[in-house]
Amino acid sequence: MFDLRRSDVVLLQAVADHGSLHAVERDGWMTQSSASRRLVKLERRLRTPLVTRGATGAEPTEAGHALRHVGRRLLASIDFAVATSHHGADTAGRLPVVEFAVGTEWAYGLDEYLAGRFPDMVFDIVPDDSHRIWQRFERYAADAALGWETARRPMTRRGGALIMTIAEEPQQIALPSGHPLAERGILDLRDLTRSEWVAVVGGDSGDDQGWALSRLTPVLSVSFTVRSQGAALDLVRRGYGIALVSPSSLGGSPGPGVVLRPLRQKFVRRLRLAVDPLAIPEPLAEDLGALLRRRYVLRTTAHGAVPAGTDRDPDDARCTDPAAVGETVLPPVLLSELRWSSPDRCGGFEPEHLHLLRVIGRTGSLNRAATALLVTQPALTRRIHRLEASCGLPLVHSTARGTSLSSTARRLLACTGPAERRLDALVSHLRERGSAAVGAGVRPAAEAGPVPSPVSARTAPHRDTAVRPGVRPEAAGR
Template sequence: MRFDLTDLRLFVHIAESGSITAGARLAHLALPSASARIRGMEEALAVPLLRRGRRGAEPTEAGRALLHHARAIARQVDGMQADLAEFASGLKGRIRLLCNTSAMTEFLPDALAAFLAAHPQLGIDLEERLSRDIVQAVTDGEADIGIVSDAVDASALQTFAFRDDALALVMARSHPLAKQNRNRRSINYADALAHDFIGLAGDSAFQRYAAEQASRLGLRMHCKIRLRSFEAVCRMAASGVGLALMPETAARRNAAADKLLVLKVSDDWAKRKLLVCVRDLAALPRHARELVSALRQATP
């Protein structure tokens, strides 16, 4: 069995893109050469690695096993290159970091700014996803580090405390729900879902999470308008257009005291904590371990 790194990277590209043609392009190989490499791998193993069809190619059971190891090997090679970066002029290390919306908007900007200022030779690929998808990505080796809500099962990973992330509802003080609850500090999510909401635009992980929680209650969140930031959402809420669900930190920061009422959501799922998660801290490249350390030290 003789696989080289090009074979393994090619297979990862094909599996992730769902296409031999796209995988060959990403691996900078001609299509006949890529096809020959995959065929050679299958012949060496005596099992099919890809299931080919009209819609592309997807890994077989054997292919998924190979994909797991190929990603691990690629990650180790990347880690080796990063650890040797200080000895190779111009070589920069990169860290793949996945996080949920709260971490992206509320907590990471300051922490990452300080880390990057202290490590000018490094770069960070930052992407927002749902917490459950982040756990899967870190488990599969698609990301070095994840930041997730403790509401998801991350027991297969190593986790470290990062931040408290309670959720709150924001509304104009003139809103009917605010008038009914002006002397309270918290509210049930179900009680709010009869009213119009203001949500986040685009494919927001936070917005999908909020809609899922409504669905679990057998209810539906109706968004009258979607905006790009929590700051813009708060400004719209102040006009009385609707309610907004968001991290309490964002609500307190953006809420004008004389116009907006902030009520904590009393449901258990809204009393969240954020966790830093990795598959194996000791196996991470040095610069990724240093980022985990910086995030843990930044925990108040």
């Protein structure tokens, strides 16, 4: 496992929050010089820059945001497991938690809708404004995001993310039923320049409408400004003007007194799904995209009914039937550790201690574990005692055949397993990307010295690759 410490996560968090390393020194975690040296060491081990430094301060890179977010998850899972050590639930079948940022309009009932299709995962739905969904995904604060990509505001572009288009939705003009142009099949914006408009401000529809209307000359006459399409349709129905609306927000029908007509100029907004492949494998991401497409069809149809001739998804009946859902026995899931915070209780337990406990559990002896960890047995025993004193929990106990992990230690490893595997996957991804950049002749910004080429590495004199005393287990390629 990668040797990530609490001070590293605090360092990246301070840079993200304050834009400099001074905050770490002010909070008393470490001096600014120590923070800078630690940051350079992390960048060299990952072969990628984590922070961009400039005259105005510092800012985490994409890799820095990713490491900060994944590290916070791992620390939160450790703190959660230690603080709830009295919990008697079995963690053998514990489910991975996926943080899913969605627009407020799509969040209602989505968790129950996904629970029936993905019984092996827990989706932590985080509703937010559409403008901030992609910011959360860009900063690695979410594992997946669902939101609109408009012509005025394209979605985020994050390296390595899976991007899927759920739906493409052209905007339409809402007219009163008695409007002179209501009989036309297709309208042109130039024919609507003299009409009174009802403008929708805020949200995705406001972005589309503002961009569309700004292209017209002369400037359009706006009679009313509202914040929702429902209010705009009510004004259109009463004859106060026309409006640019989105069909999906109307439930499939604009209601009596209003007609919808397509535009010759195509103003299309796209419903996009962005998934982090390190958190959700690609096959599951494809299933998630197909499921959200079906949900979009049901949402845009009047009263949630499937159009005639469309086959209903056989899973829909199973998921909407309470009896059918009740037949599925899900594995036990503890409370989500994503927002757990108790630094004073568990501050002495570092992620590297998980590797220490895992080696002891695998070898079944402190003597053999000390040999594998390249330390002496007395030093390992003292370290275990200090660790037990810091967290107040028994971690190992002696048996007739050697040393065994306590139930608390086994539960700790089970609780932190998903977050630990996520960190290892991210580190491998960053190192592969850094190696690819070196192979392409791009020198990483984090490297202070010359980067050895593959040729020089092959022609270099042979060196003993055995692990030497004093070398950290992680550096030895564990």
